[in-house]
Amino acid sequence: MIPDRRLILLGAAALLSGCAGGEADRMPRPMARNQGAVGRVDRVQPGSFPNIPFADWTDDEPEYVLYPGDEIEIATPTAPELTRTLRIGPDGRVSLPLVGQLMAADRTLAELESAASGxxxxxxxRPVVEITLKTAGPLKVWVAGEVRTPGVLDMNGDIDAYQAVVQAGDFLPTAKPQEVALIRRGPGGRRMMRVIDLRPRRGEVVALRRGDLIYVPRSNLGELANFFTQIRNALPIGFNYTINGQYQNF
Known part of the structure; x- marks a missing residue:
């Protein structure tokens, strides 16, 4: 995992180098586009942004991880009086009898079972613990960049990327809707990115998944490097990703 200080220094170096050149040289450029079946789709390779290590894009579903708002049953077959149905709090924790607070968010069911057993x-x-997801919490996505009201949004039911932008107040006049970044947790928790065209009536329809992050740039996607250095410690629980198998914020 890359230390926080190193990431900050890399981001600062990118900004300083941008001051010396023109707009085209300000940030690392994304890879060239590939034409998709509907609209234009970029599949960004890991080396496209040197300061942001993306994994290769895949549509495979990753193993489910728990989020704040999820309702789970924590059963203890050898001590049934301790069995509880609990809702994961905004801080990502649940409170268990005898042992107190335990971090649940950003863990798979198996990982939480192991932590609770310990x-x-x-x-x-016989500290046997069985955990079942009873009810999933709201679909949360993060919309940032050139929209009127950026932030974390609760989505009811299925929603696509353009609908999320509309809920975030729609594009600002300075936005570049044909080059929007969709960042998603992939298998193993590693973050992936693809570029989507969200121009009204011309762009593509992209269904969102829980924890997706949509970034609307002002000029080019090189702004992502600066964006990540600014918000990497501000993301809420449930928006964490991994680099080299270790969880951390952006």
Whole structure:
């Protein structure tokens, strides 16, 4: 995992180098476009943005990870009186009898079972824990960049990328809707990026998944490097990704 300080220095170096050149040289350029079946689709390769290590894009569904707002049952078959149905709090934690607070968000069910079993090891002779997802919380996505009201949005039901932008107040006049970045958690938690065309009546329809991040640039996608250095510590729980298998914020 790249240390925080190194990422910040890399971002600062990119900005300083941009001051010396023109707009075209300000940030790393994305890869050339590939023509998709509907609209234009860019599949950004890992080396496209040196300061932002993206994985190759895939449409495969990653293993489900828990989010704030999810309702789960934490069952203890060897001590049924401790079984609880709990909702994961905004801080990503749940409160368990005997052991107190436990981080649940950004963990798979199996990972949380292991963590809860370890927490109960000092309290139970047989610390067996079984966790079931009862109800998934709201679909949360992050919309940032050149929109009127950027931030985290709760989506009810299925929604596509353009609908999310509309809920965020629509594009500003300075936006570049034909070159919008969609950042998504892929298998293993690694972040991926593709470029989508969201021009009204001309762009493509892209269904969103939980935890997707939409970034609308002002000029070119090189702005992503600067964006990540600014918000990497501001993302809420549930928007974490991994680099080389280790979780961290942008």
């Amino acid at each position: 927490a109960y090891a000092s309290q139970l002779v």
